[in-house]
Every structure is written in structure tokens, then in C-alpha cells.
Amino acid sequence: MDRKLMKGEEKFKTKCVHAGELVDKQYGGATSPIFMSTSYKFTDVEFNQYPRYFNTPNQIGLAKKIASLEGAEAGLIFSSGMSAISNALLSHLKSGDHVIFQNDLYGGTRNFIKKEFPKYGIEFGFTNGILVTDFENEIKANTKGIYIETPSNPTLKIVDLSSISELAKDKNIWTMIDNTFASPVNQNPIKYGIDIVLHSATKYLGGHSDICAGAVLGSKKRIKKIYNLAKNLGGSLSEMSVWLLERSIKTLFLRVQAQNENALKIAEFLDSESWISNVYYPGLNHHPNHNIAVKQMNGFGGMLSFELVPEIDSKKFLLNLNLIKPTMSLAGIESTALSPRLTSHALLTDDERVQQGINSQLIRFSTGIESFDDLKNDLLNTIRIIS
Numbered sequence: 163m164d165r166k167l168m169k170g171e172e173k174f175k176t177k178c179v180h181a182g183e184l185v186d187k188q189y190g191g192a193t194s195p196i197f198m199s200t201s202y203k204f205t206d207v208e209f210n211q212y213p214r215y216f217n218t219p220n221q222i223g224l225a226k227k228i229a230s231l232e233g234a235e236a237g238l239i240f241s242s243g244m245s246a247i248s249n250a251l252l253s254h255l256k257s258g259d260h261v262i263f264q265n266d267l268y269g270g271t272r273n274f275i276k277k278e279f280p281k282y283g284i285e286f287g288f289t290n291g292i293l294v295t296d297f298e299n300e301i302k303a304n305t306k307g308i309y310i311e312t313p314s315n316p317t318l319k320i321v322d323l324s325s326i327s328e329l330a331k332d333k334n335i336w337t338m339i340d341n342t343f344a345s346p347v348n349q350n351p352i353k354y355g356i357d358i359v360l361h362s363a364t365k366y367l368g369g370h371s372d373i374c375a376g377a378v379l380g381s382k383k384r385i386k387k388i389y390n391l392a393k394n395l396g397g398s399l400s401e402m403s404v405w406l407l408e409r410s411i412k413t414l415f416l417r418v419q420a421q422n423e424n425a426l427k428i429a430e431f432l433d434s435e436s437w438i439s440n441v442y443y444p445g446l447n448h449h450p451n452h453n454i455a456v457k458q459m460n461g462f463g464g465m466l467s468f469e470l471v472p473e474i475d476s477k478k479f480l481l482n483l484n485l486i487k488p489t490m491s492l493a494g495i496e497s498t499a500l501s502p503r504l505t506s507h508a509l510l511t512d513d514e515r516v517q518q519g520i521n522s523q524l525i526r527f528s529t530g531i532e533s534f535d536d537l538k539n540d541l542l543n544t545i546r547i548i549s
């Protein structure tokens with residue numbers, strides 16, 4: 163598809179560079195100064211500045227920047243995506259509450275729910291599918307919230323944001339979304355009525371595979387609720403990483419646009435190759451949720467998955483790639499590929515993997531910003547070597 167100009171794109175690009183920046187009053191430098199201090203002059207009992215309280219100058223600036231990209235009132239920056247996710251969930255739940263999770267979920271989130279929620283007496287259920295009726299069917303008298311992930315990891319399923327938020331509002335429950343795969347460039351769930359947006363900033367926000375961080379965005383009221391727990395549990399991000407993340411987000415729009423364009427080309431190329439049995443990418447016309455993706459996304463993202471035909475050994479395939487790196491994480495400017503079966507979703511049971519459509523032939527591909535021709539040649543050479 164030709165790239166459509168997203169609504170408010172020009173403003174978004176400027177926000178990536180300038181929102182939340184700190185002014186260097188001392189020397190007039192062009193970039194935000196970094197304040198490493200862990201101890202600040204006392205001014206107000208309500209506002210003691212301290213890194214674990216998420217309120218040092220750089221932490222506040224970065225939270226403003228990411229909140230502005232998501233169209234949120236407020237935000238908090240954490241030391242990992244899981245720290246953001248666990249603090250957001252635990253602050254909104256107590257013993258006896260019930261929460262509904264989309265079945266297709268990042269493996270670490272699923273593991274957290276299954277291992278930790280029973281200790282706190284929090285009930286949970288997973289949907290059978292991704293339709294709004296699948297969520298509605300799971301609602302109980304004690305249900306407090308719905309948690310979704312779209313596009314989902316690793317099979318890129320798309321959940322209809324407006325329908326989910328309408329259902330939740332009707333039932334008077336909250337909604338949370340893991341927006342990591344889309345990034346704020348491609349999807350802004352608050353616009354569709356979702357209450358809380360979560361990011362593993364380790365991925366697109368950081369974008370260079372060298373920062374581990376997380377973010378939570380939402381209304382001031384909800385962020386305060388999360389803050390009240392997070393200041394006790396800990397999990398804020400250190401100043402150096404905060405500064406580096408702010409620096410990285412300046413190029414977020416450019417990076418993600420390049421990744422979107424490459425991903426669509428790779429998906430279309432793979433779709434016509436005989437050694438591939440399936441391609442999962444919301445930008446393809448035959449993707450089952452393509453129309454919903456067109457409705458709610460500004461771009462289809464840099465992530466795709468594909469299944470190798472049974473004759474190809476997927477591990478051999480990964481280990482023979484040359485330019486594309488067979489590494490765990492995703493969303494960096496370098497292209498990477500992995501087997502969800504062996505890595506990101508290794509902690510799931512066999513049944514859970516089958517339910518999510520994860521088999522040993524599935525490869526998750528994170529598109530970087532390299533030349534499409536070089537990526538295509540790497541894939542074709544690999545097939546030649548191992549066939």
C-alpha cells in the first residue's frame with residue numbers, strides 16, 4: 163500500500179523531537195541536559211524529588227514526551243516493559259477481582275499472570291478468540307478489566323479497539339493494551355477509548371536494541387493509582403537510560419516508517435515463495451483482520467511472522483541467516499528473526515502454543531531499516547544453503 167499520511171503526522175514528527183525536552187538554561191545546548199542527582203533540595207512535602215519516585219527532571223520530561231505521542235494526559239517510565247505491565251495490573255486489582263486476558267499474549271505477561279496472580283487471590287480468564295463476543299463471554303460479576311495486545315505477539319492478530327472499549331464502558335470496567343508491537347507511530351489506542359496503554363520501550367521506543375525500559379500512559383487519575391503502587395515496589399528507570407531513551411525517540415517516526423515499508427515488502431515477497439506456507443502480516447489483503455487494521459492503524463508495523471514448509475528445519479534456517487540476526491528481542495533498526503516456539507513463547511505449555519497458532523515452523527521476523535534487496539537476498543541465500 164502507498165503510505166497514507168497519518169492524521170496529525172506533521173505534529174507527531176515534531177513531538178518525537180521536541181516534546182518533553184529539558185531546556186539547557188546554563189549553556190544553551192541543543193539537547194536535554196542530564197541530571198544524575200539522586201538528592202534534590204527540599205521544596206514541598208508533596209513533591210520530594212527522588213529517582214524511585216519517578217520525578218527527577220529527566221524522568222518527568224520523558225514521561226511527558228511518551229504521553230504526548232500517545233495522546234495521554236500522563237505517563238510513568240519503568241525499568242522494563244514487565245515492570246510497567248505488572249505495576250499497571252497489580253495497582254488496578256485486588257484479591258477477589260477477576261480480569262480477562264486476550265489468549266494471544268506475550269509469553270512473559272502470561273507467565274506473570276499464571277505465576278503471581280494466584281498468590282494475591284486475583285482471578286483471571288483467557289478468551290477463546292479475539293472477537294468482542296469472546297471477551298463478553300468471559301465477563302463475570304467480579305470482572306474489573308480487559309487486557310489486550312494488538313497486533314498480537316507472535317501471530318499478528320488484530321483486535322477491534324473501539325468494540326472492546328465500548329464493551330468495557332458498557333460494563334463499567336477498565337481496559338489496558340500492550341501497544342508495543344504497533345508503537346505510538348502506528349496506533350494510538352487512547353483515541354479509541356482504551357484506558358491504559360503499555361509499552362516495552364525496550365522495543366520500538368528505544369529502537370536500537372540497547373535500552374531496557376517500559377512505559378505506562380493514561381489519565382492523570384489512573385497514572386496516580388499506578389504510581390502509588392510503583393513507588394513502593396520500585397522499578398523506575400535510571401537517569402542514563404532515561405536520557406538515552408529520550409534521545410532515541412527523536413528518530414522514532416523515521417525508524418518506524420522505514421520498518422513499516424520494509425515489512426510490507428518482505429511480507430509480499432514471502433507470500434509468493436514456495437518454501438513458505440503462511441505469512442502473517444496485517445498489511446496483507448488476505449490477513450483475516452486486515453480491514454480492522456486499516457481502520458485503526460496508521461501503518462501496519464515492522465513485525466511479521468511466517469511458517470516454513472515442513473521440509474525446512476527452522477533452527478537450521480535461523481542459524482544460517484547472515485545479515486538477519488537470529489536474536490531474542492525485536493524492533494531494533496537491525497532485522498532479527500526467531501522461533502517463538504524456542505524463545506519468546508518457550509514457557510507456554512504445548513496446549514497454549516497450539517491455541518495461539520505457534521508451531522515449530524513459525525518464524526517471527528522483526529524488520530529493520532536495511533535495504534529490502536539485501537534482506538531478500540539473505541533469505542534466499544539461506545534457503546539455497548540449507549536446501
Ligand code: PLP
Nearest residue numbers: 242243244268315342362364375
Ligand atoms: N510486551 C511485549 C509485546 C513484548 O514483546 C515484551 C518483551 O519482549 C514485553 C512486553 C516485556 O518487555 P520487557 O522485556 O522490556 O520487560
